[in-house]
Amino acid sequence: MxxxxxxxxxxxxxxxxxxxxxxxxxxxxxxxxxxxxxxxxxxxxxxxxxxxxxxxxxxxxxxxxxxxxxxxxxxxxxxxxxxxxKPTGFKHTGLFPEQAVNWAWMMDKIRAAGRPIRVLNLFAYTGGATVACAAAGAEVVHVDAAKGVVQWAKENLQLSGLGSRPVRFITDDVFKFVQREQRRGSRYDAIIMDPPSYGRGPNGETWKLENDLYPFLQSCTAILTDKPLFLLVNSYTTGISATVLLNIMTTLMKPKYGGAIASGEIGLPITASGLKLPCGILARWEA
The missing domain is CATH 2.60.40.1180 (Golgi alpha-mannosidase II)
Incomplete structure (x- = not known):
């Protein structure tokens, strides 16, 4: 973990x-x-x-x-x-603290790259990963369909003293944005995503992680540069294992890019008991 x-x-x-x-x-x-x-x-x-x-x-x-x-x-x-x-009506607070393990990893990768890195953060919520990547020196494109959380992410960037960094905040349907980036020939050195279990687009389009994650990731690999730095998929969907994410990433990334892939649970330490609380799963590909 x-x-x-x-x-x-x-x-x-x-x-x-x-x-x-x-x-x-x-x-x-x-x-x-x-x-x-x-x-x-x-x-x-x-x-x-x-x-x-x-x-x-x-x-x-x-x-x-x-x-x-x-x-x-x-x-x-x-x-x-x-x-x-900020406590919300859906029990959340606007931040998932277990994601700090990913922020630290991404920051280390970006700082060690020794070259300019362009990051695409999809389903980007309030921008924890966006702020971390910007702090490490990357150019970031932040995409989420919810206007309110995109504004929240902008506030977090300003709070961290990073308002002058090259970050674009885009309120858009993530799937359509990736398709447009393909047509425009845009390329990214790193892609981060935390896709939902279920979703519905503005025109009635449906998303189900089990059915749609593989083809969506396939379309994302089409907008990676020839020498990508990393690809990170995070999930809170129950019923999907870290090994499933590992298998998907291996199938999509290994033949073209080689590199290393790791997967597992992410979690938080519990002070009173010394136990660990599982909070989700991840798979990471890195060059």
Whole structure:
């Protein structure tokens, strides 16, 4: 498992009973997590005194209850990077801290490349990977279909003091954008993606990861340069294993580019128990 262990502004304090207790800077949140199927044991004062608690609804969605007044949004840091945190109506906070293992890896690869690197970040959300790659010196094209999260990503770039870096933020359907880049002859040295399990396009197009990931990745390899640096696929889709991602990447990348491929789970250390919480899977190809 790739474990994000070098946080100071984030901590996974405890887990159990389908929930996790987390510190985001100075704010402690209590949220559900479907991976946590072990019991909590004792509901300690730390659990009871969480600043905010997200409760799932039996009809879908849920809501936050607040024990203390917290800011609408606040800032946390990872190394020299800064991010706005904001509890949303879908239990998320705008950042997935386990992704720090990918940020650190990408930054190292870009800095060691010794040449200009152009990165395409697809399904880019609030821009954790975008900010990391820009901080390492890359040119980045950030694409997401949701206008609100693209604006959030712009704020994160500014927070990190990287507003002058060559980053293009594009609000667009990711699949159509990649097709247009193929027609335009655009090329990238590195591609990052975190595709959803399911999706629906503006004209009723449907996306299902199990059916569509391979052909989509195939179209992405068509916009890589002749000497690409890396390709990273991250997934939170249950039922898809890291070995499946490994097999797809091997089939697509090895014959043309050689290189090395690794895959596995990503996760976070749990302070109270010493256990690790699995949070998703990845596959990485590198030159």
């Amino acid at each position: 790739y474990v994000a262990q070098d946080w100071t502004d984030y901590e996974l304090i405890d887990t159990g009973g389908g929930e996790k207790l987390e510190r985001w800077g100075h704010v402690v949140l209590r949220r559900p997590d479907p991976q946590i199927i072990w019991p909590l044991g004792k509901e300690t004062e730390a659990w009871l005194s969480a600043d905010a608690h997200y409760h799932r609804s039996s009809s879908g969605g849920g809501n936050w209850t607040y024990r203390t007044k917290i800011p609408e949004k606040w800032t946390i840091g990872y190394r020299d990077l800064k991010f706005h945190i």
